[in-house]
Every structure is written in structure tokens, then in C-alpha cells.
Amino acid sequence: MKPPPLKDDCFALPPGVAWTPVDDALARLRDRLQAVTAAETVPLAQAAGRFLAEDVLAARSNPPMPNSAVDGYGFAAASVGEGVQIMPLVPGRSAAGEPLPGAVPAGHAVRILTGAVLPEGVDTVILQEDVTAEDGKIAFRGPVKPRANTRKAGEDVAAGDLLLAQGTRLRPAEIAILAATGVHTVPVRAPLRVGVLSTGDEIRAVGEDALPHQIWDANRPMLLSLLQGWGLTAVDLGHAPDDRAALAALLDRGADTVDVILTSGGASAGDEDHVSALLSETGTMDLWRIAIKPGRPLALGLWQGVPVFGLPGNPVAAFVCTLVFGAPALRLLGGGNWRLPVALTVPAAFSKSKKPGRREYLRARLDDTGAAEVFRSEGSGRISGLSWAEGLVELPDGAVDVAPGDPVRYLPFAAFG
Numbered sequence: 001m002k003p004p005p006l007k008d009d010c011f012a013l014p015p016g017v018a019w020t021p022v023d024d025a026l027a028r029l030r031d032r033l034q035a036v037t038a039a040e041t042v043p044l045a046q047a048a049g050r051f052l053a054e055d056v057l058a059a060r061s062n063p064p065m066p067n068s069a070v071d072g073y074g075f076a077a078a079s080v081g082e083g084v085q086i087m088p089l090v091p092g093r094s095a096a097g098e099p100l101p102g103a104v105p106a107g108h109a110v111r112i113l114t115g116a117v118l119p120e121g122v123d124t125v126i127l128q129e130d131v132t133a134e135d136g137k138i139a140f141r142g143p144v145k146p147r148a149n150t151r152k153a154g155e156d157v158a159a160g161d162l163l164l165a166q167g168t169r170l171r172p173a174e175i176a177i178l179a180a181t182g183v184h185t186v187p188v189r190a191p192l193r194v195g196v197l198s199t200g201d202e203i204r205a206v207g208e209d210a211l212p213h214q215i216w217d218a219n220r221p222m223l224l225s226l227l228q229g230w231g232l233t234a235v236d237l238g239h240a241p242d243d244r245a246a247l248a249a250l251l252d253r254g255a256d257t258v259d260v261i262l263t264s265g266g267a268s269a270g271d272e273d274h275v276s277a278l279l280s281e282t283g284t285m286d287l288w289r290i291a292i293k294p295g296r297p298l299a300l301g302l303w304q305g306v307p308v309f310g311l312p313g314n315p316v317a318a319f320v321c322t323l324v325f326g327a328p329a330l331r332l333l334g335g336g337n338w339r340l341p342v343a344l345t346v347p348a349a350f351s352k353s354k355k356p357g358r359r360e361y362l363r364a365r366l367d368d369t370g371a372a373e374v375f376r377s378e379g380s381g382r383i384s385g386l387s388w389a390e391g392l393v394e395l396p397d398g399a400v401d402v403a404p405g406d407p408v409r410y411l412p413f414a415a416f417g
Ligand SMILES: Nc1nc2c(c(=O)[nH]1)N[C@H]1C(S)=C(S)[C@@H](COP(=O)(O)OP(=O)(O)OC[C@H]3O[C@@H](n4cnc5c(N)ncnc54)[C@H](O)[C@@H]3O)O[C@H]1N2
Pocket: 198, 199, 200, 202, 203, 215, 216, 217, 218, 219, 220, 264, 265, 266, 267, 268, 269, 270, 273, 295, 296, 297, 311, 312, 313, 314, 315, 317, 380, 381
């Protein structure tokens, strides 16, 4: 079942807006985007990493019956007083998977193992370390706390409880709770297919020969591997020269095979910026001039109903825009909940005087003391700095003077996606 398509004007900005603050751009993406992938039911073994297409209720309680949390002896707390207690043991035992048939009479105890169902007449368990067992009897010191060392039926989750909400990503912990509560097939979204293409006459594909005025395509392999790391289906759509027909053909191919397209290069308004030009022709394009550094030009549009993120060509800008805007947007498009990365507040290991007007993302990593150091250059073509970095320092939209020791927001790369 395929959800309805996105609206033609989903990326429209209010008229007269010049520089869109990052938070406004994010709010707009959150409001305008929705799941575009089909819902399907898959066995739990194939559900890891997927987003739930519907709320899921627990099919059974966890645990299903009251059981023992320890290896020891079970009895009714009501039979236990203060001081030394001696209790006869009933024959047999209750083990996990092998419950004791029948009841344990008042004043009697039963051998019980971790995970075993509490037999009728047992509500409390004493640790075997606290007991002397001899000649079919046990001795221990009272009082005991009623229900000690036991787990109530449904104390974790009760049958019929809302287990996981629509849009939840199924991580190992979610897989475990689904398995434990008897939900063995799950309604999930199909994996989001994201196509990546590069543009520009200067670009040569990895493995091709490059003349001195040509450069190898760094963005496409970078973005494809970033998307794969996020558990998305990354599809290589190739490279288009600065030629509108060739680019249109690649976009057509993308529209037939993927759910979202990321392009890099040609996003601004230069003579050869065909991504923005083509998307403008379809009438669905909005060039978002976002108050962000790096990554100012971000062209957003629909190509035959498929959302296109026209990323800037500079590799650092393409990477940062994919993290800042792509990660939450792709999550929504794939059926997930809106989620922004959680920043750590850490001391700065650098100084910087920042002008007002746009939010800045600096390539950064934490030093031995946990302070954020930043790459020596802010050049948007300096790919080596991305490799040096392990995250980004986010400086606010307004002016700020950062001195060593001042708190700054640090976003580890792992916090995105
Ligand atoms: N007059 C202005 N010029 C530029 C502005 C501006 O505001 N006014 N902004 C600059 C900034 S900032 C960026 S970022 C770029 C973005 O422009 P495009 O998206 O049109 O990118 P291109 O011009 O196609 O490429 C920019 C740069 O990146 C290199 N590149 C492109 N694709 C790849 C690739 N796949 N792998 C590696 N490197 C790539 C390309 O060769 C250029 O050097 O515009 C600025 N100009």
C-alpha cells in the first residue's frame, strides 16, 4: 500500500523570504514531509532497522506468568514469621520450562530455579545462599519481604499494552521486546530507496582517467556510503555533465527507481547550475537560501513527484547539508518519527569570533580532555577535514565570541541518521 504523493508545493517558502534560518528550514521539512514508502508485513528476522508502519500492541504479557528471579526456595510469605524458620520441602522442583504440577501447601517450601513459574501456593522466594537445606527441610531467618525475588506477570509489559508506536525504528532492543511479547510478524515500511547523482563537466567517476582540469567524484561515493550506514537503500544514479537533457534523463531514471533523489553540484543559480534550473522548469522547485555555513544553496523540488534534494557541490557543504537536513528528512520520508540529533555541551578547545546571520558548522572532534577542537580550515572543499573530524561544532545563528573553555554544542557524526 503506497501512501499518497507529496504535494506539489511542499517545498514552497513564504514569499519574500531571503535567508531561511536553519530551524525554520527544519520546521518546514517536518511539516511538509511524510512517509513515501509502502507498508508491508515482514517476519521479525527481517525487521531490524525498519520503521513501524502502525502502532504495535503486546500480543502476550512479559513475563506471561509470575516467576522466580533467583535460584532458591519458594513458599507463601504468610507462613513466615520472625526468627529461625524451618520448613519441609515438597518433593520435586519448579524449573524454567518445567513447572511443578500441583500446589505447595502452606508452611511448606519448594525448590525453585531462576525463570521457573511460581507454583500455586508460592508467592515469595528466598535465595539459596540464605538457606541451609538438609534432610528434606530448609532453615532460614525470618522475616521475609512478601513477593521477594519474584517477578509479577506482566510487570514488564501487559498483554494489549501499546508496545511501540508507529514510526519507531526497530533497534535490537525493540526486536527483543517484540519477540518476547509474541509479535512475530510486524507492519513496517519498505526501506527508503535513495538515489544519488553528481553533476558537473569537471567530474570523473572513480576508476576513470582524469585530466588535470578534471576531478574525481568524491560526493557520490561519500553520500552513498553515508546513506548505507543509516540503513537506507542507496542507489547509484551516476553522473550527469552540465547538460540539461542528460541530467533530466538521470532524474527520470531516478524517479522510476527510487523514493528520493540527492544530487550534488549545480544547486546555486550560476550559468551551469542545471539542477535548480530543471527543477524550476517543473514548477515545483524552491531554491532555499538557508542561513547556514557551509551549504548555502539547497535546491528542493519534486521531479515527477519524487522529492529531490539538490545539495551544494562542495563536498563539505554536501556532507553537512545531508547530515543537518537530509538525516531528519529521510527519516520522515522512510516512515520514521521526526528526530534531531542530540548535541553534547562540551568546552571549546578553540577561539572564534563569529558574525551574526547564519548558523555555522565546524568540523570538530573531542581531544583527550573532552574539549572540542576544530579543523584548521573552514574551506568547503577541504575533504581531509571531514576525515579528520568525528563530529560538528554548531555555532548559533547570532554573533558569538568563543574562547577556550566556553561551552559549545558538539554533534557527533553518529548522532545523525
Ligand atoms: N556567486 C556565487 N558563487 C558561489 C556561491 C554564491 O553564493 N555566490 N556559493 C558558493 C558556495 S558556498 C557553494 S557550496 C557552491 C555551490 O554551488 P553548486 O551547488 O552549484 O556547486 P558547483 O558549482 O557545481 O560545485 C561547487 C564545487 O564543488 C565541486 N564539486 C561538485 N561536485 C563534486 C563532486 N561530486 N565531487 C567533488 N567535488 C565536487 C566543484 O568542482 C566545485 O569546486 O557555489 C559557490 N559559488
